[in-house]
Amino acid sequence: MGTVIIDLDDTLATTWKAAQKGNRKLLFFFLKKRLFRIVKALILKEDKEFIFQNEAILLLDPSSVIKKFLSQYYPSLPESVKEEACIVFEKAFYEKFSLTDGAIELLQHIKGRYRLCLVTDGSKKWQNEKIDFLGIRDYFDSIIISGEIGTSKKNVRNFELACKGDEKIYVIGDRMETDIRGGNAIGATTILFRNGFFEYERVADVTPDHSVSTLREIMSLL
Numbered sequence: 680m681g682t683v684i685i686d687l688d689d690t691l692a693t694t695w696k697a698a699q700k701g702n703r704k705l706l707f708f709f710l711k712k713r714l715f716r717i718v719k720a721l722i723l724k725e726d727k728e729f730i731f732q733n734e735a736i737l738l739l740d741p742s743s744v745i746k747k748f749l750s751q752y753y754p755s756l757p758e759s760v761k762e763e764a765c766i767v768f769e770k771a772f773y774e775k776f777s778l779t780d781g782a783i784e785l786l787q788h789i790k791g792r793y794r795l796c797l798v799t800d801g802s803k804k805w806q807n808e809k810i811d812f813l814g815i816r817d818y819f820d821s822i823i824i825s826g827e828i829g830t831s832k833k834n835v836r837n838f839e840l841a842c843k844g845d846e847k848i849y850v851i852g853d854r855m856e857t858d859i860r861g862g863n864a865i866g867a868t869t870i871l872f873r874n875g876f877f878e879y880e881r882v883a884d885v886t887p888d889h890s891v892s893t894l895r896e897i898m899s900l901l
């Protein structure tokens with residue numbers, strides 16, 4: 680039958696746009712609370728390297744990341760303020776979070792033709808919440824969440840768990856260093872969706888078999 684492995688964040692869903700809205704609201708919240716050190720750090724992107732290079736962050740949810748940074752900049756900040764910050768982020772996030780244009784058509788196209796597996800980075804709770812918010816759980820034959828298995832998609836294991844020895848495998852995702860690298864490592868046909876934060880042309884030592892700018896283009900490749 681063959682297997683299609685697909686990514687959630689910034690492939691099937693508009694995660695980066697939603698996170699940007701959450702981050703903006705969080706910035707105003709920090710200003711209101713006069714937490715200027717963390718405002719400065721956010722504006723100057725002082726923790727950018729850590730956020731994009733650290734593998735552990737791929738296993739976490741936004742609340743854990745927000746609490747981690749607040750504790751780092753303000754070790755004695757009351758727990759209630761940290762909780763409030765998490766609520767501010769999540770509320771704004773879900774106002775903007777939705778399926779990417781063409782996502783349902785693509786899922787319906789795959790369903791029945793291939794085994795469909797979602798392979799996604801993030802905590803078990805956060806990824807499951809998003810899957811249910813979008814109402815797409817029933818499309819998948821299996822769902823592999825990094826936070827649940829303990830390794831991120833930077834590890835080929837996450838992709839190996841999904842393919843179950845199928846001969847024909849496709850991997851669809853928006854990140855070169857996870858989706859495309861992992862897909863290439865298991866011998867899959869890889870399809871890069873140029874979308875979200877990673878939309879810009881990236882220099883990487885991996886090459887996808889196909890590169891598309893809309894989800895609808897993928898249907899003719901499967």
Ligand SMILES: [Mg+2]
Pocket residue numbers: 686687688689690852853854
């Ligand atoms: Mg992604």
